[in-house]
Amino acid sequence: MFERFDPRNWSIAWDEVVVAAVAIAIAVVIAFVIHKIVFGLLGRLARRSHSDVDELVFDRLARPIRWSVVAIAIAAVAQTNPNIRAVWEWIAPLLVPALVGWVALSLVRAFAAAMQMRSELSSDPIAARSRRTRVAILSRTAGFLIVMLTVAMMLLAIPGVRDVGVTLMASAGLAALAVGAAAQPALKSLIAGMQMALTEPLRIGDLVVIEGFSGRVEEIRMSFVIVRTWDERAIVVPTSSFLEKSFENWSRESEQLTGAVFLHLDPAAAVAPIRAEFESYLPTRAEWDGRTGELLMTEAYPESIELRIAVSAATIPDLWTLRCAVREHMIEWLRTEMPDALIRHRLGVEDANAGVQGE
Known part of the structure; x- marks a missing residue:
């Protein structure tokens, strides 16, 4: 030709x-x-x-x-x-x-x-x-x-x-061996991508946590996955990592999640007024979906107690906003209404001087 x-x-x-x-x-x-x-x-x-x-x-x-x-x-x-x-x-x-x-x-x-x-x-x-x-x-x-x-x-x-x-x-035997060795990474990525499409451990738009990073799955390719964090960083994770390692998928079935806010208070603090204030404040937040809203004492230590506030929202961004708002409101309310409930590990200058003079 x-x-x-x-x-x-x-x-x-x-x-x-x-x-x-x-x-x-x-x-x-x-x-x-x-x-x-x-x-x-x-x-x-x-x-x-x-x-x-x-x-x-x-x-x-x-x-x-x-x-x-x-x-x-x-x-x-x-x-x-x-x-x-x-x-x-x-x-x-x-x-x-x-x-x-x-x-x-x-x-x-x-x-x-x-x-x-x-x-x-x-x-x-x-x-x-x-x-x-x-x-x-x-x-x-x-x-x-x-x-x-x-x-x-x-x-x-x-x-x-x-x-x-x-x-x-x-020389098919030698050629097959060489091609197989050279194509192993590509074939591994191809198989991992096909497994990702068929089994769907994660999808585009899911919120995941892997290797210490959390963010939305922005793009899924054959060899890597791009996870966009809240501060707009792009984390590039090998596709095989999602099949070989454990990771968290916060939106696998839906975006409805329950989150916790922890308060560490003085053991002498009364829990009932704090619970009443939380229960009166939570319905005022538009982010709350009404599924979960409770305050429980989950731990008691010699120098403190731990209160866990559980709240829920319809979407993950709403849950984050709700948790921050509840945490800020409860700390502000405690500082104003029940200041003795807050733990203090501070030594005032006046108290130190008074102790020295007393000696």
Whole structure:
């Protein structure tokens, strides 16, 4: 195939070059016109539908299909012109796999974008996060495979590379061992990503705690997961860590959580007035969802007692705000109404001076 297209054997005939160029130009123009007409009709049909998904898919496929139609038109012209056919037979083995891979990759990305758009319209946030996670992981896996197969097909079209591949196949045992060793990290990441999509230990948008970091899962890739902390840091965690190590997922089923506020007070403090103040204050907070609201003495030490205040909220941010508000209000109320309940480990200057004078 490549022997036919040897620039050293060219004898330039400008009339044939002009004829070939005009034929290719006409074919390209016809291809653009056909593409514009077809996608114009499809665009009108998509705009009449009640969903934006059709229009999104057509927009993603417009460019790769446009150039695929151009390639088909040039291939058709090449059948009637030997000069164009000689050039086309040299380019086609590289161009056709690239165009097919481009169309397939655009289809996968258009499907992923459409599914994510539908998930955003879902009334169930847990189901929406689950769908977004699966679509993101599976689409990236499919995209990786498409790119790998496309590059392999393009390389096999080159005679030198194909000969190298045949030589490697002759020593299949050694080649398999080398490829297996080199591809082990990639295969491990690929398998971990597939497990993440199928088992769903975490999803995009979940609040997790792993290796001392807590934050929202912002992105899940084949080899790593990005966790965004409250102070906007991006923590990059290997995907395999979520499968090999224990971690906390605070929003696995829902965002409804119960949190605690601890107060350490003097053992002589009366608990009943503190509980009454807490029970009167909690209903005034809009973040409280009414599920849990109690104050219990959980520990008693020789020099202090521990009061645990348990509150609940519908979302994790609301729970954080509620815990901070309850803690601040109770400390302020104790300082104003029951100052003797607060533990003091301070030595006043006046008391120290008085002790010295007494001696």
